[in-house]
Amino acid sequence: MRPDQATTAETQSATTTVTDRDAAVDPNRETTTVTVRCTGHVRDAVGTHELEFTFEGDQLRDFLESFFEVYDLEAMLIAETEADATHSGWAPVPDDLPGTWRKNPEGEQTRPYARVCINGRFNEHLGGFEAGLDDGDRVALIYPFMFCC
Template sequence: MTTATQSTETARTTVTVKCTGHVRTEVGEPEFSYAFEGDTLGEFLDDFFESYDVEEMLVAETEEEASTDGWADPPEELPGTWEKNPEGEQTRTYARVAVNGKFNEHLDGFDTELDDGDRVALIYPFIFCC
């Protein structure tokens, strides 16, 4: 008797990583290819953070780390649709993660599917004040 076997292999995806600001300083390169097991932004980030110690720089653990008071009072009625990623899937204030030029919260957050050749930008700008 023969039984069918199912493949338990996980997809391997290769993306182009672009780093700016403090992330670039920590990683040491502005742009490079990166292969990981899986096909979502969350799987990419988990794998990437094992290789590069920049998670604390990019990902907010609390709502307080993900927001700022801003410099101006917002209007009573905000234009368009405003959505946030769920807690634990938000970036720190001023830090951003983008896939092919779109911020992850405008896609499917950390569930955003990635294909070979996609561009993932890890952004944490230098901020200087007064």
């Protein structure tokens, strides 16, 4: 099989999974359809870099719950505790940080290096998991490959 055929087969598989799930969506509830873009480890797990996904509701929280039912990525992306969301880092953090620094509450944070973006903006700047989503929005699930020397 040629590499381009494998990519097509993977894309069809991902599309089929979403289509099968879409049939189970309750037609009496409001649904939202977004374009999901996947990078790094997320792309490997999903099998494609982009797909459309329909879910019940209109918030990022609704999307993530539905997406994680189809793709078992919650443990990869979402931190359960503050310790899971924090990397030790190399530089000490100053006591008085400039500007306004706000984190999502515990349980609504991503793991170190993993990010969720809506239309190119980090979800923390849009209301966290309560951020609203509209049809046609782009949700990026980012967990880059990290290499060392």
